[in-house]
Amino acid sequence: MKIYGLELLRGLGITMGRFIATYTVGFKRTFVNRNRGSFRQSASEKGVFTVQYPEERLKPPERFRVLPVLIYDGKKGDTRTQQAERCTSCGICAKVCPPQCIWIVQAKDAAGKAIPKAAEFSIDTDVCMNCGFCAEFCPFDAIKMDHDFELSNGERHQSHIFDINKLHVSTEYYAETHPIAWAEEQARKKADAERKAAAAAAAAAAAKKAAETPPQ
Amino acid sequence: MTNQLTYCFLGIFLLAALVVPLLPIVLARFVAPKKPGLTKNQVYECGMETEGDTWVQFRMHYYLFAILFVVFDVEALFLFPWALVFRWGGWTGLAAITVFVGILLAGLVYAWQENVLEWE
Amino acid sequence: MMPDLTWLMTVIRLLIPAIIILAVAPVGMMYLTWLERKVIARIQGRVGPNRVGPYGLLQPLADGVKMLTKEDLIPRGADVLCHFLAPILIVVPALFLFTVLPIGPTLVAAPLTTGLLFFVAVGSVGTLAIFAAGWGSRNKFALLGATRSAAQLAAYEVPLVLSLAVIPLMTGSLNMTEIVQAQQAKWFVFTPWGLTGFILILITGLAEVNRTPFDLPEAESEIIGGFHTEYSGMKFALFYMAEFLGTLALGMLASVLFLGGWHGPFLPGPVWLLLKTFSIIFFAIWVRGTWPRFRVDHLMEFAWKVLLPLALSNLLGAAFCALKGGWIGNIVATALPISVFLLTTQLWLKPRPRPTTAWIETNSQSN
Structure with a gap:
C-alpha cells in the first residue's frame, strides 16, 4: 500500500x-x-x-569580447604624444576583418615618407561583429578585444564610429581587464627576448670561432 | 446590537460596498483611453478567428455533477440543524444521522462504480 | 421643536463599521499582492518588486494606477450587461465576508446568530459572478473557464460545508463570536476532529478562492485567462481584488474557527488574529510556490472521491467523540478520517489498465 x-x-x-x-x-x-x-x-x-x-x-569572464581597442605601452590617461603606440598601420587587421569595418590611414613624416604609425584608425561599431579576428592576426599585439559593453547612445551616425582617440587604451588598463592574457603575453615576450639573446650569443660565439680557426 | 439592527447594517453595507467596485470603474471611464476598433474588439482566441457560436450546449457530464451537488448540499442542509442541536439528540440522533449519511454514501459509491465521477 | 433625528444617528453609527471594512479590506488586499510577489520571488531565488518605493512597498499603488489608465475592452457580440455586472457581483460578496468575522470579543460588524451559514452562503455567490463573466464575454476560453469553475466550486462547496459542520456540532452555535469564545481553553486545531477539519478547510478553501493548485478556472497556460480572458483595465483588477479578498477572508475564517481567533498570550487580540490570518495566507502562497496545478479530471475526482468521504467521516468521528469523550473518542475521531483517507486514495489512484506501448505492439503484431 x-x-x-x-x-x-x-x-x-x-x-x-x-x-x-x-x-x-x-x-x-x-x-x-x-x-x-x-x-x-x-x-x-x-x-x-x-x-x-x-x-x-x-x-565579465576574461575571454568575453566586445569591440577591438588599440593598445599603447603606458599608463591610463597618457596624452597622445606620450603614448607609445604599438600599431604600425600594417593593415592586416583591416584585411582580415570579415565585415570590413576598419579604416586605417598611415602616418607620414614631414618629407611625405610613410612611417610605421597610424594617423587615423577608425572602427564602425555598428558594423563590427566582435569576432576578434583583428586581435588574433595582429603581429604586434596592438589590437585587443575590450570588455566595455555599455555602448548605448542616443545618436548613431557620429558617435558609433570610434576614432583613434577613442580606441586607444593603455597596457595598464589591458592588464587589469585581461590579467591572464597579459601575463601570458609578458612571458612570451620575455622568452622571445631570451631566445633571441641566446641566438645572438651563439652566433657571436660561432663567428668568433670561425675567425680564430685558420681557413684550410 | 439587536438582530434587526444587524440586518439594517447589512443593507447599508450592501449600498456602501457597491461603491468599492463602481468607483474605480467610473474613475477609469474618465482616465482611461477609449479607442475601440474592429480588430481590437474581436473575441480573443490567440489570433484565430472564432468558429461558430460560443453559446452552445454544455457537456452532459456537468448535469450529473450538478445533481450530485444538489444531493450533498441538501444533505448538508439537514446536517447543520442536527449538528446545532446535537447535544439533545445524543446516541439516537447519531445513529439516525449515520443511517441518513450511509444511504447517501451508498449513492456516492454507486456513482463511483458507474464511473460518473470520472472526468475523462 | 427639533425633528426626530435618531434614525439618522443610527444610520451613521451603522455606517462607521461599514466604512472601516470597506477602507481596510481593499488596502489589505493590495498589500497581499505585494506579499505574494515577494514570497514567491524568494522561493524562486529572486528578489521580487523592489523598485517602486522602499522594498517595493508602493508597487500595489503603481499597479493600481496602471490598471486605472488601461483601456476597458468589451468584445464584439458580448452580453454587455452580464459583462459589466460580473466584476461588481464578484467583489461585493467578497467584501460581505468580512462583516461576520470577529476581530475581537466585541469587534464584529454584524454579530449574526447564523454567522457561519451567512459566510458560506455569501461566499458561494462568487460562482455566479464567475459564470456571468465567462458567459457574458462570448469567448470560448472564457466559457470553458466558467464551466470548469462552476463544476469545481460546486464540487468543493460540499466538503467545505461538511467540514464546517463540526463547529456547530461541538459549540452548539453558528455565531462566530461564540465559536471563538468556546476555544478559550483549547484551540480546536489541537483536537483530532479539529485538525482534520482545519486541513479540510485549507484544501477546500484554496479551491473556493481559485488559488493554486486549484486555479483551473484561470489556468493561463491552457485557457488563456479563463473566465477573465476578455477583461482589461479596472474590471480585470476587480477580479484580482475579489480573489485576494477571498484569500484574506479564508485565512480569517480558518483562524476564527480552528486557531482560536483572538485568543493568545501577551499580544492584544486583533494582533493575534492578524498573525494567524497571515500565517494561513503565507501557507497559501507557499503552496502556490510549490505545487503544480491539478489536472482537471483529478480535480473533480479528488473532491468527490476523497474529500467528501473524508469530511463525512470527520463529522461522524467528531459526533462520536463528543458523545463518548475520553481516549476512546479521540482515537475513533483520529482513526476514522485517516482510514477513510487511506482507503479512498487507494481506490482512487489505483493503477488502471491503460493502453501502453506494449499493448499497441501486441495488437499490431496480431494484425
Missing part, C-alpha cells in the same frame, strides 16, 4: 528551505563575506541569484 500525499509535503519542505536560504545566504553576503563577484553564477549556489544590474555588476 502506498500512502499518497507525502511527496507533496516533501516538496513543501524543499521550497521552504529555498525560501529561508535566501535570507540566511543574503545575511552572509551582506555582513560576513562582502563578495559581490561572480559567486552567484555557480550551480550549487543558494539564495537570491538576481544581480541588480545598474547597482551590482558581475565581472
